[in-house]
Amino acid sequence: MNTPQTIVLSADKQGFFTVTAHGHTWRQDSSHRPCVRTKAGTLFFDQAQDISLAPYKTGLGAGYQLRYSGFPGSDAAFETLLWVDDATSRLHCLFVPLSLNEVVEVCWPAPMVADEPGSYAVxxxxxxYLLPTDWPQEAPKPPFNGQMCSSAAYMPWLGEITPKGGYLLHVTKPWDSAYDCLHPAGGPTRLSVRHLPSLGQMQDERSVTYQFTKPGSDYVTLCKLYRGMAEEAxxxxxxxAKGQRADGLDRLIGSSVLHVGIxxxxxxxxxxxxxxxPEKNDEIIPFSQRADLxxxxxxxxxPRLYLHLDxxxxxxxxxQHPDYLPACEKAGGYPGLIALRETCRExxxxxxxxxxxxxxxxxxASYDPDNALMLADGTLFEFARWAGGWQNYLCPALSPHYLRRNYTELFRQGVTMDCVYLDVFTCNEPDECLNPRHRVTRKESLAHRLSCFDYMLAQGILPSSEEAIDWALPSLVFCHWAPYAQGGIPVPLFNLVYHDCVxxxxxxxxxSWGTPKGDLGFLHxxxxxxxGYVADSLTxxxxxxxxAQLKVLSALQTxxxxxxxVSHRFLSEDTRVQQAxxxxxxxxxxxxxxxxxxxxPPLEGV
Structure with missing residues (x-):
């Protein structure tokens, strides 16, 4: 149970605020001027000719309401609301668009300053990973321009810890938000959030909350704070709970992954x-050969295997996705695929x-550009990188329909399975589509992806995807991997929150990709x-x-x-000895x- 704490909040008309919590005053970096970036130019909060600041109080808490208008050459207007929740002591920061056009992003709130020796970002x-304020290397640049709900942020929060306390910044609409972690070699670190338009417009509020922690708190404290928020959400x-929706979870637990292709x-x-x-661009390995393996x-x-078949x-x-059927004829067709499945089960x-x-x-075979994802400017995104060459993205509203079509046919052919891997859904950023026949917001795109996992569970099949991400955890059972970015001090933040969920x-x-340089992946x-993954090429x-490693992991995961x-800590100053x-x-x-x-206690029998 959270006990409310005294939070002292002050704000100025330039868009900055200070917070005193647990005896420590948090200030923002004044060099990061809050702004609204539009296609026509940047509107800095402090450029508004008409700025009002007034007390704000409701039955939930109190703070400040600020209104900005009168920008030179623009009719833009917006509000910010800052208020402290009486029940939770959380600081709520809302950006409210009143009249905004062609918004690219909103850069607010400004980053906090946490430069004291011994401080680090989470x-x-x-x-x-953790990033000490004086870390000698530049911070890694997250993929997808920092878009949340992607591999850039498995969870929609950021944090900092100082000797005098810390904070957790939670992004409440992460599908329409991104973040920056700016840290030149030697520091300091600045964490900030960027709010994005939806379907080319910003018509509703964007918000973040801050939860402040006491001196002596650490990254585990922040993870457990967020676990509570995740449970509430x-x-x-x-x-x-997922095991009650589909059989086979008890057998998947402790299995080792054999990942092979046809x-x-x-x-x-x-x-x-x-x-x-050019001869290396084509290969077919018969289903029977994989059965022999x-x-x-x-x-x-x-130990017990999970065969992941590419x-x-x-x-x-x-x-040629989504028109992927039938089973490869030269590899043995549907009979060969079914025989491989039966070998696994036997x-x-x-x-x-x-x-x-x-x-x-x-x-x-059924490609139609009208089914492709349409960008905000009316164009279709296209590129040629992966094995299949030129492609668009399929509108996410249609993904569940193609999934159902394909598995209806697979089941008709007698192809059943224990598990399925739906690629990229939990790695790539949320999508939005402007086609009026299947218009989709980023939030809705995640719901469509989740419905694909739910469909598989409804068929008694355990779903997985590329990485582990918390928007998918109501239905995602496992993933391909969830390793580390190459930067800072790697720590298992995601597992500190969600180990029992995926x-x-x-x-x-x-x-291996995602394994910290020089580290033995087995230890992670x-x-x-x-x-663990089976290294099937070894002899x-x-x-x-x-x-032998797989047997240990099987027993431990079981x-x-x-x-x-519940805890992770470093037992040596160089962070090389760790304990969970x-x-x-x-x-x-x-x-x-x-x-x-x-x-x-030691494992038995291994």
Whole structure:
């Protein structure tokens, strides 16, 4: 239960405010002038000729109401509301458009100043990282221009910790927001939010809240604060609840991921096309050969496997979506695909298909540009990077319909599965479409993606997608991975909030994408009690080592999948010795320098 704290708020007409909480006064960086960027130019708050500031009080709390108008050469007008919630002590910061046209973004509130020695930023870019205020390297630039609800921010919040206390900044409409983490080499750090228009216009409010914490708080404090918010919002749906919607979760827990493909075809238009060796652009591996691999790994002592099958459709991997059926004929067609599934089931393994409902390829059989996502300027986004060559994006309103069409046919052909992987939904930014026949806001695009996961659950199939992101957690069961950005000090912020809500696989070797440089991925998998990937190309002693690691991870995840990660801490000054503590009291300690680990209480039978 939150106990209200005394929060002292003051504001000025230039768009800045100060907050005193728990004895510490937070100030904003005055060099970051709040502004509204439009296609016609930038409107700085302090350029308004008519600015009013008045007390603001409701039955919920009190603060200030500011109104800005009279900008030179513009009829723009807007309000900001700053008020402290009497019940929660949260500071609410609302931007309210009154008359705004052609908005590009709203840059407000200005970043807080947290430059005291020992201070650090807390950034949920991918799994998460900490950024000390004097960190010697520049901060990593997040993908998708910092768009929230993407891999740039698995969770829609930012934070900073100082010796005198900290804050959690929560973005309440993250689908229409982005962020910046500015940190030149040596610091300091400035965290800020940018609010975006929807369907080319900004007609409703944008808001953030600040929750301030006491001296002695840390990044774990912020994660647990957000866990409470996520529970209130219905996002923190535990695995145990999802398991009631589809069978097979108990078998997926503790499984190891075997990720293999069937057909590769790389279009000459693709960025991956090999001009020098064109014969390498096409390959077909029979379904029966993949069945043999499953048998070989089982004989070698592999724990229970989850087979994630790429390239099973006739067009080949990343080609002609959403018209991906039938099963690849030269690989064995539907009979071969079904036989592979049966091999998995007979040996006690799980079987799943890789699929895609965002990339919309020009050479898909039913391609129609009217079904493509239309940008705010009326154009269709198009590019040629992936294996299938030229493409648009499919309007997200249509994705659930194509999904249902395809799986209706797969089921008719006798193709059933335990799991499914719907690519990119939990990695790429939210979409918006201006086509009047299927107009979609960013928020609605996420709802359409979520409905695809819900459809699979309704068929008794466990859904996964590329990364782990909290808007999807009401229905997402597992993901391809949720690793670290390359920057700052990696910490498992996402797992500190959501460990009991989603299963996350990890690459176990060194040098894999998302594994911190020089680190052994196996140790990160252990620390996070995750699933492991099978290195199916290994033989001999290397294969034995990989399978031994997988057995440890299987036992650990079986114990901890339904447990929250309650704490994470560094046991050495160089941060190389780390410990995670779970709800049942289990501790996992890893040493990245010595490449050793200790689990207490010890696992039995491994």
């Amino acid at each position: 950034v949920p870019y991918m799994q998460g 219905g996002l923190a749906v535990p695995l145990s 057909k590769t075809h790389i279009s000459p238009d693709s960025a991956y096309y090999d001009q020098e060796h 499953v048998k070989q790994l089982t004989k070698a002592g592999a 390239g099973w459709g006739e067009p080949g991997y990343d080609n 040996l006690g393994h799980l079987f799943g298909l890789h699929d895609q409902y965002r990339d919309y390829y020009f050479d898909a 299963l996350i696989p990890w690459m176990l070797g060194k040098g 998998a252990l620390l996070n009690a995750g699933m 001999g002693e290397a294969q034995k080592e990989n399978l 114990r901890l999948a339904h447990q929250q990660m 503590t779970y709800e049942d009291g289990t501790t996992v300690t890893v040493d990245f320098n010595q490449e050793t680990y200790e689990i207490k």
